[in-house]
Amino acid sequence: MARLLQAARELITDAGPGVALDEIARHAGVGNATLYRHFPTRADLLVAVYSDEIADLCRDGAELAKAEQPLDALFTWLEKFIVHLATKRPLALAATEEPSNRRTPLFEEWHTSITTAADVLVDRARAALRPDITTTDVLTLATGVALAVGADADHTHRLVTLFRTGLASREAAADERSAQPDP
Structure with missing residues (x-):
């Protein structure tokens, strides 16, 4: 099952959630019957793949929560969240939208x-x-950044830096500005 999920993750990243299930089975080196035994429907497979993505993101958050610099940890995770949202949104929507368009x-x-x-x-x-x-x-602003810039890492980093300055207390913002090298 792990090979199927890894293959699905790779192909969905490259081709989107509509990738052919037969192609996923081939990429995993298994037959269609094996794929359908573990994932009877496309939705079952998409849910499993996206559940793993969410678990990874939350695990990253838990690890960062142990960091010595909590503000750095927050913004490191927010960059990961923004990239996740920008790149995984089609998968999330494909895995969760009902015909009535309710989640x-x-x-x-x-x-x-x-x-x-x-x-x-x-x-x-x-x-x-x-x-x-x-x-x-914080999550609303990060979502706005993700929807505005997509997966452009440089632009994401720039907006997160601006975002950080706007959320920081006045004291922290002054400290951040004084720590930046002069142009």
Whole structure:
């Protein structure tokens, strides 16, 4: 099953969630029957792949929550979140949209997992943030960045740097500006 998930992850990254299931089976080196035994429908496979993506993102958040510099940890994770959202959004939508265009309970579960990971990082960085900043604010702004720039790493980094300055407390922002080299 791990080979199928890895093959699906690679091909979905390259070709999108509509990639042929037969191609995934071939790429994994298994027959179609094996694929369908583990994943009876395309939706089952997409859900499994995206669930792994969410688990990886949340695991990264948990690791970063142990870092010595909580503000750096928060913004490192936010860059990962933005890249995740920009690159995995089609997969998430393919795995969770119902015909009525309402998100499934699974989508809500994933959203809760991401929010929980972000809550821990925001809470740890609280002393360096403006006092009125909420996790919802942070995730909403990060989502806006992801939707605006897509997967462009350089542009993402620039916007996250601007984003960081805007969220930081006045003291932290002054410290950040004084630590930057003069042009």
